[in-house]
Amino acid sequence: MDLTPRQIVSELDKHIVGQNEAKRSVAVAVRNRWRRQRVDDSMKKEISPKNIMMIGPTGVGKTEIARRLATLTGAPFIKVEATKYTEVGYYGRDVESMVRELVENALSIVRSSEREKVKDEAVRRANERLVEMLLPPPARSKNLNDDDDDDEDAQSDEDLVKSVRHERNRAKIRKMLEKGLMENRTVSIISETRAVPMIMSNMPGMESMEFDFQEMFEKIAPRNRTKRDMTVKEAREFLIEQESDQLISKDKVQTAAVELAENLGIIFIDEIDKIVASEKQHGADVSRQGVQRDLLPIVEGTTIQTKYGYVKTDHVLFIAAGAFHRSKPSDLMPELQGRFPIRVELNDLTKEDFIRILTEPNGSLTKQYQALMQTENIELVFKPNGIDMLAEYAFAVNQKMQNIGARRLYTIMERLLEELSFEAPDMKQKRVIIDADYVKQRIDDVSKDEDLSKFIL
Numbered sequence: 001m002d003l004t005p006r007q008i009v010s011e012l013d014k015h016i017v018g019q020n021e022a023k024r025s026v027a028v029a030v031r032n033r034w035r036r037q038r039v040d041d042s043m044k045k046e047i048s049p050k051n052i053m054m055i056g057p058t059g060v061g062k063t064e065i066a067r068r069l070a071t072l073t074g075a076p077f078i079k080v081e082a083t084k085y086t087e088v089g090y091y092g093r094d095v096e097s098m099v100r101e102l103v104e105n106a107l108s109i110v111r112s113s114e115r116e117k118v119k120d121e122a123v124r125r126a127n128e129r130l131v132e133m134l135l136p137p138p139a140r141s142k143n144l145n146d147d148d149d150d151d152e153d154a155q156s157d158e159d160l161v162k163s164v165r166h167e168r169n170r171a172k173i174r175k176m177l178e179k180g181l182m183e184n185r186t187v188s189i190i191s192e193t194r195a196v197p198m199i200m201s202n203m204p205g206m207e208s209m210e211f212d213f214q215e216m217f218e219k220i221a222p223r224n225r226t227k228r229d230m231t232v233k234e235a236r237e238f239l240i241e242q243e244s245d246q247l248i249s250k251d252k253v254q255t256a257a258v259e260l261a262e263n264l265g266i267i268f269i270d271e272i273d274k275i276v277a278s279e280k281q282h283g284a285d286v287s288r289q290g291v292q293r294d295l296l297p298i299v300e301g302t303t304i305q306t307k308y309g310y311v312k313t314d315h316v317l318f319i320a321a322g323a324f325h326r327s328k329p330s331d332l333m334p335e336l337q338g339r340f341p342i343r344v345e346l347n348d349l350t351k352e353d354f355i356r357i358l359t360e361p362n363g364s365l366t367k368q369y370q371a372l373m374q375t376e377n378i379e380l381v382f383k384p385n386g387i388d389m390l391a392e393y394a395f396a397v398n399q400k401m402q403n404i405g406a407r408r409l410y411t412i413m414e415r416l417l418e419e420l421s422f423e424a425p426d427m428k429q430k431r432v433i434i435d436a437d438y439v440k441q442r443i444d445d446v447s448k449d450e451d452l453s454k455f456i457l
């Protein structure tokens with residue numbers, strides 16, 4: 001969360017080639033959240049986020065930027081597709097549910113940081129319970145209700161000795177546990193689950209219920225005790241989880257999660273161009289227009305009811321993205337356009353971009369295939385002229401047919417290595433060199449034949 005804009009951009013650079021303008025503006029927007037957290041409270045209220053609209057052709061990195069940003073910021077972040085919503089009142093998911101999703105995301109962030117805080121204590125308690133399981137307390141000596149007086153003193157002496165011995169044994173076991181010497185012993189864990197009807201949470205509209213039905217059912221549903229044998233190692237994980245839940249205040253976590261979502265939450269709305277209605281309005285189009293209308297208050301700032309309490313969306317950052325192939329941003333409702341003041345355009349990818357996409361990112365396509373072939377003990381070597389040729393074909397096919405951006409590289413690579421992927425396990429040859437000739441041999445025919453390439457590439 002403390003990343004500077006420059007650091008954010010350089011993290012994004014590891015995965016996404018080019019598109020500097022888009023990277024810069026998301027980086028600044030993220031940093032501005034951090035800045036806002038640090039100004040006076042009175043000023044804080046005034047500063048609202050500047051929402052971003054990313055516009056660019058298909059397959060040039062819009063969604064990819066969002067995906068990478070999500071793992072980077074440490075802030076509550078969700079990515080949703082505008083197309084999955086329907087207007088309130090129609091059957092389907094209403095837009096308010098995106099805010100609920102954001103809070104869920106915040107909740108899991110808060111929960112895991114709280115878990116981290118109580119971890120030591122939870123581990124200690126879990127180990128203590130393991131000691132208990134491995135060495136149950138000694139049974140009290142029998143004939144307790146024997147009314148022979150003389151015997152009683154002797155009995156309790158014996159009990160005392162037993163309990164001293166027991167304590168000593170416990171200490172030994174505790175030591176051994178801590179040293180990890182008993183990891184493979186088996187213990188029986190009794191876990192309680194309750195038969196909760198799952199239908200409740202899946203019913204449309206149920207998410208918006210004022211209180212948590214799921215939780216209510218969990219309270220009243222019959223308990224189901226099951227005994228499971230596990231190794232000490234597995235049991236410890238299980239018990240740590242149980243104990244940390246005991247140590248964490250649920251209310252505190254929920255309040256913190258709502259606050260986090262309100263102040264630092266980011267909602268990425270993908271495919272926003274798909275909710276533009278076409279000229280003639282009917283059927284699905286009417287509903288799309290409705291989705292835009294439903295989005296307005298949420299983007300502008302409103303209060304949404306969630307099962308964790310009311311959530312204000314005034315300071316949630318929205319980033320929208322769309323290809324706007326068939327429509328323009330100006331086809332969106334004017335009110336909605338105005339709520340995304342920062343516009344960034346992503347560029348079409350060039351052949352040079354393709355070369356870099358193929359080779360530079362940490363998980364680039366060539367590296368992926370190399371890793372896959374490695375499992376068959378085959379070394380895959382990409383020569384620069386081979387890469388060049390691949391990029392060339394990708395670019396050419398994009399020009400000749402539909403421009404699907406970097407996704408074209410996927411289809412071309414798949415075609416290139418189709419034969420090898422099939423034959424690999426049976427091959428004697430342990431080194432395959434992909435140079436310009438290799439590429440040409442396998443792609444040229446298909447890319448020349450327009451009909452063929454329509455299907456294959």
Ligand SMILES: Nc1ncnc2c1ncn2[C@@H]1O[C@H](COP(=O)(O)OP(=O)(O)OP(=O)(O)O)[C@@H](O)[C@H]1O
Nearest residue numbers: 015016017058059060061062063064323357406407
């Ligand atoms: N600039 C880029 N650098 C690296 N990889 C890229 C780049 N652009 C696209 N890709 C790759 O191409 C694939 C498709 O990209 P992405 O999902 O970001 O497209 P998009 O811009 O969201 O398109 P659409 O409008 O169709 O949703 C991704 O797997 C991504 O890794």
Ligand SMILES: [Mg+2]
Nearest residue numbers: 062063064270
């Ligand atoms: Mg996309």
